[in-house]
Amino acid sequence: MNASEHRMNLGAGVASVTVAGVLVVLKFLALTATGSLSIAASLTDSALDLLVSSTGLLAITYAARPPDRDHAFGHSSAEDLMALAQALLVGGSGVFIGWSAVERLRGPAQELTSETAGIAVMLVSIVLTVALIWWQRRVARRTGSKVVSADSLHYVGDLVPNIGALVALLASRHLGMGRVDSIVALGAAAILLLGAVRIGRAAWDALMDRGADPQLVHRVRGIVENWPGVHGHHDLKTRMAGTRVFIQVHIELDGRQSLAQAHDIGAALRRSIIRAVPNAEVIIHKDVAGRGPH
Template identity: 65%
Template structure:
């Protein structure tokens, strides 16, 4: 990948990440005000999610900046693992917030008289703003991810897309309270949001843990790599395919079996062409190809 193309990709990814941080800051401030006005637990759940979005967006921004740095003497394989460490910390925050919101929702549901909501109109306005900003952000992130292939931006986009559900739930709870005086829906929505946050925390933690433990890439990714290697001209076979992920980067190592009668230059050209094909399919990959004589393992 040329330096100009890489620089353009980094700029696009940074624009999406900066937009994500900006939206998160606006939503955290707006929902803090709405929570103070309404006392709504569903808004509290949405606020916690937005606060965690801010942490995730900042981590994503740092990861993009850090990943742009070339490997150095102390980090020969790059600096991408910092993203996974940040994700583990984020998972702990998500789980803690989810448990706190769930506990408060259960306390309200079991209370003799549920606490009424206040100033629902203010909360409705903030949630509508939240939905509009989130939808616009997701549209831009998806466009950037499609052009750059950034997993960080794509993951952030999916995270914000999942936020639309609790936002819509909070909107429904506030409307029910304003229209019918039903406040229990607010606690039910908060419980649902709490469950979603816990599930998200589990997924984030599992993904980061597996990456830090050098787990192999997803089965569909491995299958694509195998198909590319198997179909490449001049390759008679392959073995010892190894993969791992670190942050947004994929590491690929494979032994290819070549005709032992051909020249060293011909063998080198086959390996170089295969490496280019793998990089075309996985632009953020680090590829190492070992060349063996076919039938002499």
């Protein structure tokens, strides 16, 4: 990645953190004014965005740094530890919001207050989120950054609770249907819980060195099997750490060729795998064909 692309990725990360921070402040003020549970759910989601975007910004910054003496494979696992903590936080928030919504539905109808201010905040939130998604996708197309692309997809999902909170406030303001807020909050709580399970499972799998996605492994295996000069392969292993994919494979080569020829085959294969999986760290071991695994 050249310096210009790194600056674009860094700028997209800063924009993401800034927008998330602004939305957290605005939604907190709106929650204080309205008492809306749907806004509380949207606030929780924005707080998660702030954590995720901050982690993504750190990942982008670290991506430009080479591994150091104490961390020969980089610092990617810090992302998984942060993601696991985020999953626990989001899951707990989802349970609290869902429980509060159920309790409010069981009691007498509770009218919201200052709906107009809440509506204004949610409209601003939606506009800022759409603008950020547009910018992130433009940067991701230019640089190919997986971190920026993933963050963009996360913000697309955020539009759902934002729009839900806006609908709940409009229903309360113009139709007097205050219970819609609790119903929307229940749906948002379910989304938060599902997101927490998804994030937590992915982080746990990475920390436990689970293999990469089977489709990715199949793609890598296809490259190796069809590479000129490779007579076979074995011990193809993968693992994930943050946004990094670690790939290790033993290839079987003609033992009569020179060391330089064997090196050229392995180096070209490694470059091909990295082109197919840009965020990969690839290690290739060379064995003599016909002698079996060593």
